[in-house]
Amino acid sequence: MTDSSGVVCPTCFERFDVPAPDVSEVPCEVDYDCEICCAPMRILFTTDGGAVGAEARGLAE
Numbered sequence: 001m002t003d004s005s006g007v008v009c010p011t012c013f014e015r016f017d018v019p020a021p022d023v024s025e026v027p028c029e030v031d032y033d034c035e036i037c038c039a040p041m042r043i044l045f046t047t048d049g050g051a052v053g054a055e056a057r058g059l060a061e
Contacts, residue, residue: 003019003020003052004018005017005018005045005052005054006018006054007043008056009037009039009056010041010057010058011034011037011039011058012037012039014034014036016035016036018043018054020052021052023047023050023052025045026045026046026052027044028044028045029042029043029044029045030042030045032056039058040059041056041057041058041059042056042057042058042059042061
């Protein structure tokens with residue numbers, strides 16, 4: 001089972017889950033399209049205490 005992280009789209013402000021990379025691949029940044037409004041964004045994956053977290057940012061940020 002793949003872990004997921006919740007993010008909030010910086011364009012439409014809707015929350016959705018994205019598949020999280022393995023902790024060995026973090027930190028990383030990936031391009032992603034919002035699953036609600038299809039706006040492009042970047043998702044920054046980080047770790048905190050061994051758990052993978054995600055933050056969505058607009059392309060201009």
